[in-house]
Amino acid sequence: MVHKSLEQACLIMDRSGVDTRKCMMCGKCSATCPAFDEMDYHPHQFVKMVTEGDIESLLSSKSLWKCLSCFACVERCPRGVEPANVVEALRVTLLRRQGENYITADDIPGLLDDKLPQQAIVSAFRKYKK
Amino acid sequence: MQVNSEFKPKIVAFCCNWCSYAGADLAGSSRLSYPADVKIIKVPCSCRVNPLFVLRAFEKGADGVIICGCHPGDCHYSTGNYYARRRMTLLFSMLDYLGIEKGRTRVEWVSAAEGVKFSTVMNNFVSKIYQLGENVKLGDLRCRK
Amino acid sequence: MIYTYYPGCTLKTKAKDLDLYARKSATALGVTLEEPEDWQCCGAVYPLARDEIATRLSAVRTLVSARDNKRAVVTVCSACHHVLVRVNDDMKNDADMRGKVNRYLELENEYGGETEVIHYLTMLRDKIGFDEIKKKVVKPLEGKKIAAYYGCMLLRPSKIMAFDDAENPTIIEDFIKALGAEPVIYPFRNECCGGYVTMSDKSLAKKAAGKVMASAKDNGAELIITACPLCMYNLDANGGADKLPVRYFTELLAEALDVK
């Protein structure tokens, strides 16, 4: 196992409230994930890589922004590991770094259309920037 | 857990022979640690724990007393743990009135297969005792006339 | 029956229908929905990270005000419902979070998750009863094949949401039956429509919404109903060329009760 940054791994575990070591690598999360095909790292890899401390690869991955937070993995995981929470903890970790906003306020007007519900705009501010 | 290096609590754990003592053995053989402040006294059943034993412990300076028995319905003697539960509920209320906080007394059910639970319960109980700090001593006024 | 009614920001802007018909139907069913004067946005998305405190506060304020009025909170929007239920669960079961939030808000009475948070559908099922609604239906929607779209936020995680069976839910189908229409059961009714990335990742949103739409269509649906403005938007905007019409469940309710 490559312990790139165990400290970082603990931070993600605390932040997500997930003990990734409970994972038994069954792949249920990846079998369930509706965004699997869009991802470079898949849900089970997120869990494994956090355990191993390989946080930076995940922070720079495409997958980080592909998770739909649909909680299907959370619902079906036999080990009570909550992969969606892990992904969110990673997103928050990245966004809290300076200059790492995924979407800036200036981007938002360009993404709007007149039917777009308010909640999408509000949540965009919550989800993609700090 | 806040550890006051000066304070070493004295904690008496009464464990029934059939479930909790075996649970403590399992915690041991599984190397599941809990603070050395806990000392176990074996009794055949939690119902063997006379309230006087608990009072005696507090009289002699114990900081916490915990009684562990089989889960309700699982008592080796069928009903002993129910007696223990009722007696201790009364006793603990009275002790609380006397100034021995409820956190210092506890009844827990730990089966022979629950080594993990035994260790968790003890860690949890001891950390509570550390929070409460040193106990008041009960005195037997009859002898001080 | 009086409930605190939490509309949320979307029902005041893009989903006015959802709100309007919810109120009209409630009146017809003898339920009073009281909207608090000073409600705030719930935050729209539940903060999954354990160390996000501030983003939970606005939801807590809503819950506290409902507690002070001694009433359950009813929401229609799935997203608001999700946020309120989960924040309430944190306040009830996460001592650390409860402590931090209470210390920050400096409330007169500490909040510990006492408020009951229910969805409008739950109110229909558990407080009024679908049999009762059936009796009050004036214009049954006979012959209509309607697909219920649950999405994610009402159902999951089921341990916390406790809304319905997460894999084989029945509540909206029972609702459809109560209105006299025929529910269409299709496998993707509890799969994600991709609404979460509807702004940031059009192609993924299209893919996910397309799957839901195709699944409903394959099983013979003529119409999809939903409780979520975001799902509504996303299914409609990204559901593909030959998409089915998507409507709010409250609109159908109002129609059947003839208060539309």
Add this chain to the structure above:
Amino acid sequence: MQKIGVFVCWCGSNIAATVDVAEVVQAVKTQPGVAFATDYQYMCSEAGQSIIKNAIKEHDLTGIVVCSCSPRMHEATFRKTAQAAGLNPYMVEIANIREHCSWIHKDKNEATQKAIILANAAVAKVNLNAPLVQGESSVTKRALVIGGGIAGIQTALDIAEAGYEVDIVEKEPTIGGKMAQLDKTFPTLDCSACILTPKMVDVAANENITLYTYSEVEQVKGFVGNFSVTIKKKARYVKEDLCTGCGECMSKCPSKKGKDEFNCGLNNRTAINIPFAQAIPNVAYIDAEQCIKFKTGKCGLCEKTCSANAIDYNQKDEIIEREYGAIVMATGYEPIKLDKFDEYQYSKHPDVITSLELERIMNAAGPTGGTLLKMSDKEHPHSVTFIQCVGSRDISGRGKPYCSKICCMYTAKHAMLIRDKYPDVEVNVFYIDVRTPGKNFDEFYRRAVEEYGVNYIKGQVGKVYEKDGHLVVQAVDLIANKQLVLDTDMVVLATAIEPSKTARDLASMLTASIDTNDFITEAHPKLRPVESPTAGIFLSGVCQGPKDIPETVSQAGAAAAKVIGLLAKDKLLTNPCVAHSDELLCNGCSQCEKVCPYGAISYIDKEVNDHGVRETRRVAQVNEALCQGCGACTVTCPSGAMDLKGFTNRQIMAEVDAICK
């Protein structure tokens, strides 16, 4: 004044690495009553025991304390040692400085200080010990086996073979259990019925065995050697001695809509029924809830049909009371309910089945006559998907935290049998780990892959759904790191197993310990695997933990051997740590009598001499053969008359004092 010897064991490095044994020896020497103290590497070894024996003789010791492992390990050993040296075995106390000290603490000083306190407490106690003498009790030379599956059958046969009488209580109308439902058995693929039914016939034929089928244990009283058991024999509404098992009644019965339990509910059965052709006893029973006669009073066709006049609609439940010396739990298992696993659509789709259901489908006596067919349309499937670990190794609350142990092997068996019989059927198996530790097990699994072309895919299934008349499986292949969407015709779920629902109630009747998963706890996980900690209660089969048939049969034999060992004794020594009432203190209030779970306390009028005053008083008396020594009476006694030998008030107080010093 006692003369006490203290013996501190190193247990190799198990104790000595964390506890400074020499310091413990020095410390206890200062304790009142201690006349001798020493340490040794292995106190339980022959050399260690000699040290104890010699010290007892040399120093005239009146009591000893051994600081070592748990008394549950070696208390009996050291009592024997003491006895051999002429000391009463109950003058021995153990200070548990291994499980309760050296194994759980890291800091040597801390562990040493604790060990000293534990030793001091034991010394304080033994100072107050009194010699105790064990009583004797008789042994009823008859055993009861609860459960008539392969575990119960094998245990009963072995006990009967040794010449002892044994009764089997089985809740179903026939013995045979789960094994009777299986088609083939791994890893040899013998036909399950072919190897089981001869044993069932042996049970019926053995004159030492009495069968109570369609019966349940209602109540258990007593203790090792002297259990008294109440058995309820439910009314079958068919006279067992008259029914010939011809089956005519079944062919005439008009009520045909009962779920056939033997075929997992995959087809229907009549209200009067014999579960399967080889049932033992081969006697019908009537399902009263389904029977038209019972529901409406009309019908009675079976009665008219039966040429043996065996039908008896007025039959009543029968209560049987019997005495036993030993009881064996062989209550077996059930597959878990799958209602929390609806992502697989088990409850919605007839082609999503459990492995046990597949056994029935593959069996010639099953609902499809042994042809692999989809239950939805009775068509031949072209592809079958197996999903392993459904509900096993699951800590989410939906399933069971343990590995069910048998699923990997039976799934390999199923996959192999399907490929063997129907080479056109594609077979995929989704697995997390393939666990095949057993003789010829891994070879068996590899044959499924290498010879039979079964597709093993490491990964799980996220969702199963129907599309265009077939099933779709959405899964992951973790090795290829790909999500798969496969069309399939049947999905077979390797469902976790759980102990029989009857186990918990029985365990509490038997006062046997049970774990959080409802498996009965064994007395020691390695060294006493077929005994319950409760004397006289033995364990056979899956009630103790998941196991396959070979393991079950070996354990069944082991349990039988233990039972035979017990029944072979004419007398048992009883526990001398029993309650005792001080007649002078007893005020005859009857409180103790009320709390005693064994009815061991009675009252007699006795003439006592209280400081010269002679009078007749009503006083409590403990029947030492019945008393099990729980101590409930000692605490309830308001006058302090009742005390428990071996655990007296003074002894326990002395321990408390030593710990709180």
